[in-house]
Amino acid sequence: MESRLPKANFQFKVPARTATAAPSSINAIKANLTASTSDAKASTVKTVETSKNMSATSSASKTDENKAPMTRTNTLTTQSKVNGIARGAVKRTGANVNNVIEPKRANLKTTMKPTGIRPVRPATTIGALRSATASGAVKSTSAATKNLRVANAASTATTSKTTGAKPSKWDLKGRLEYTNNELTALKQKHKDVTSQFNDIQEEIISLRESESTNRLKAETLEKTYSKINDEIKSLKSKIDELTKERDRLSEELKESKELYEETAKSLEEFKNDVETKATLIKNQTNEIAQLKEELEEHKKSSTKEINELTAKNNDLSDLVMDLDKDRRALHNAIQELKGNIRVFCRIRPKIPKEASKNLCTINYLDECTLEISKAEDAYSNKVKQRNEFSFDRVFPPNSTQEDVFKELSMLVQSALEGYNVCVFAYGQTGSGKTYTMEGFPGTETEGMIPRTVKHIFKEMKHFEMLGWEYKIEASFLEIYNEQIVDLLDYQRKSHDIRMADSKGTDLYVTNLLVQEINSPEELNQCLLMAQENRAMAATQSNERSSRSHSVARIRLIGTHSGKQEVCIGNLNLVDLAGSERLKNEEAARIAETKNINKSLANLGHVILALLQKQDHIPYRNSKLTHLLMPSLGGNSKTLMLLNISPLDEAFNESLNSLRFGFNVNNCKTGTVKKVKTTM
Ligand SMILES: Nc1ncnc2c1ncn2[C@@H]1O[C@H](COP(=O)(O)OP(=O)(O)OP(=O)(O)O)[C@@H](O)[C@H]1O
Numbered sequence: 001m002e003s004r005l006p007k008a009n010f011q012f013k014v015p016a017r018t019a020t021a022a023p024s025s026i027n028a029i030k031a032n033l034t035a036s037t038s039d040a041k042a043s044t045v046k047t048v049e050t051s052k053n054m055s056a057t058s059s060a061s062k063t064d065e066n067k068a069p070m071t072r073t074n075t076l077t078t079q080s081k082v083n084g085i086a087r088g089a090v091k092r093t094g095a096n097v098n099n100v101i102e103p104k105r106a107n108l109k110t111t112m113k114p115t116g117i118r119p120v121r122p123a124t125t126i127g128a129l130r131s132a133t134a135s136g137a138v139k140s141t142s143a144a145t146k147n148l149r150v151a152n153a154a155s156t157a158t159t160s161k162t163t164g165a166k167p168s169k170w171d172l173k174g175r176l177e178y179t180n181n182e183l184t185a186l187k188q189k190h191k192d193v194t195s196q197f198n199d200i201q202e203e204i205i206s207l208r209e210s211e212s213t214n215r216l217k218a219e220t221l222e223k224t225y226s227k228i229n230d231e232i233k234s235l236k237s238k239i240d241e242l243t244k245e246r247d248r249l250s251e252e253l254k255e256s257k258e259l260y261e262e263t264a265k266s267l268e269e270f271k272n273d274v275e276t277k278a279t280l281i282k283n284q285t286n287e288i289a290q291l292k293e294e295l296e297e298h299k300k301s302s303t304k305e306i307n308e309l310t311a312k313n314n315d316l317s318d319l320v321m322d323l324d325k326d327r328r329a330l331h332n333a334i335q336e337l338k339g340n341i342r343v344f345c346r347i348r349p350k351i352p353k354e355a356s357k358n359l360c361t362i363n364y365l366d367e368c369t370l371e372i373s374k375a376e377d378a379y380s381n382k383v384k385q386r387n388e389f390s391f392d393r394v395f396p397p398n399s400t401q402e403d404v405f406k407e408l409s410m411l412v413q414s415a416l417e418g419y420n421v422c423v424f425a426y427g428q429t430g431s432g433k434t435y436t437m438e439g440f441p442g443t444e445t446e447g448m449i450p451r452t453v454k455h456i457f458k459e460m461k462h463f464e465m466l467g468w469e470y471k472i473e474a475s476f477l478e479i480y481n482e483q484i485v486d487l488l489d490y491q492r493k494s495h496d497i498r499m500a501d502s503k504g505t506d507l508y509v510t511n512l513l514v515q516e517i518n519s520p521e522e523l524n525q526c527l528l529m530a531q532e533n534r535a536m537a538a539t540q541s542n543e544r545s546s547r548s549h550s551v552a553r554i555r556l557i558g559t560h561s562g563k564q565e566v567c568i569g570n571l572n573l574v575d576l577a578g579s580e581r582l583k584n585e586e587a588a589r590i591a592e593t594k595n596i597n598k599s600l601a602n603l604g605h606v607i608l609a610l611l612q613k614q615d616h617i618p619y620r621n622s623k624l625t626h627l628l629m630p631s632l633g634g635n636s637k638t639l640m641l642l643n644i645s646p647l648d649e650a651f652n653e654s655l656n657s658l659r660f661g662f663n664v665n666n667c668k669t670g671t672v673k674k675v676k677t678t679m
Helices: 016-045 048-066 069-082 084-091 097-115 125-135 143-163 172-338 375-379 401-416 433-437 448-465 520-540 584-589 591-611 623-627 648-665
Strands: 341-347 361-366 369-373 388-390 393-395 420-426 468-480 483-486 497-499 507-509 515-517 548-560 565-575 636-644
Touching (some): 172 401, 341 401, 341 648, 369 648, 388 648, 393 401, 401 420, 401 448, 401 548, 401 565, 420 648, 433 448, 433 636, 468 520, 483 623, 497 623, 507 623, 515 520, 520 548, 591 623, 591 648
Parallel strands (some): 341 393, 341 636, 420 565, 420 636
Antiparallel strands (some): 369 388, 468 483, 468 515, 468 548, 497 507, 548 565
């Protein structure tokens, strides 16, 4: 869009000379006037020739007018430079001074040449004005200029009138009068010119004012122009943006149209589909309603059957409960028949590192009896000492962990049913106690403790079906040198054995960490921690594991909300210290050996006292028997697992162990009673 406004670099200036030009003109006029007056005065005293000279000058001037314009123009130019009058006159040649003063001025020198401006005589102001007016350089409508012309004309006329015909040379009086008249006329002329001069000055002031107003206007216009220019620029960029946006929107519209068409199409398809499905649903609703009616009828007939079945179910539940009771009673009876203190004997196999060592001679007479003799006896002619021992079960070296646990699981079942159970692993160092109780991770090699926990969790599900909920707690401790050590706590604390109730049927250990077990994995973690703690202690005391009793205590708390019954079974799995006899001098030196011997011997005494049904059972003579008191008394089932090394070098210790186990097996603790409490 092309602006109609003038270009931004347009400058509206009035040169400083313009302002000074007028006064120069005025000065020139004044000078001329003075000159004229002087001339006039002089002419009163001068001869007529002077007048003639003046006329001559005038005519010369007129004659000059007829000369070539080029010459006159040059003269004008020269005159203008010298005298401001011409310049001032030229300045006002424009029709509109306000607007075109400067351009006209700038062109003055060059444009005047071809227009044939007559030279303005500096001495004759009126002539200069006339000359300027006649040349067309001053086209101003200025009233002052016009007036000046008229005044000059009038003045000239008046002068002519007043002066009249020139008197003769000799008529001095007449000449004086003539000169006086001429002077009067010139005075009048001076007055008129002065008046004209004032008018011109006023006009100049007014022009100056309008010039400054116009300048302000021009500045304002300039600002407005630049503002509008900026606006135009910003509008242009907006138009560009809008054009782009319009194009983008057009594109989007096109895409939307396509999408709309596609959606409309799929909507139509969906509509048809919905209509089909609605019909289908309607049909199905009718069918459902029909089925509901049928069902309602069926329900009515079934309710009777359901009630009958519910009654039968209740009867069956009662029957199951009764059967469970009977099963438990039978199970317990079987256990009692098997004996409340049972002894199993396990002979471990020869391990690779013992390849060069001799083995004892062990004959397995049946699954409960074995016969043992030293290897050398088989080759000598000595009369063999009969070393035959019978136990509840004998496990030869090829027996697996699973074989042993099959028998043990019956006792775990008893613990779940609320009996206290104690399992001892007894035997000399290296006979396989730890292997039997803990074993190694893996289905084949894991020992009695992890298997017991797995069995408990498996059986718990069956018990849950009968309404029992179980909570399992576990603690691991060690009795070393007649001191209890918590194997689940890295901090060493002092522990005591206290009675849990006034009857003394249950005991607990002070400061002992008891961990709630929610999965077999959790118990395995506890077992690992206990092994780690035991190993740490072993670094302080050589062969520590062989010289301490390790006890894993698992407490099973069963709750039957329907029967309002709670049954608590305690399971103690004990890995006893090595039962070997140390040499006398060595034993005398080592306090721990004394304690081991003491506790193992006391275990024998307790069992014997139980066997003989003595009134006093010396449970408190050692920490071990004191701790295991509830599991050794009447209300318990005890399993002694005798571990025997097959090595010939261990024969004597094996014989001792077999004798000890045999004695225990013969101990009768009477009928045990189940721990039953009411909630
Ligand atoms: N039934 C078995 N089958 C295979 N290896 C066995 C068996 N019983 C024991 N062992 C191995 O015999 C070695 C000694 O067994 P273990 O450490 O269990 O004896 P221990 O009586 O616990 O000894 P300690 O009283 O010193 O702890 C171990 O290397 C063990 O792996």
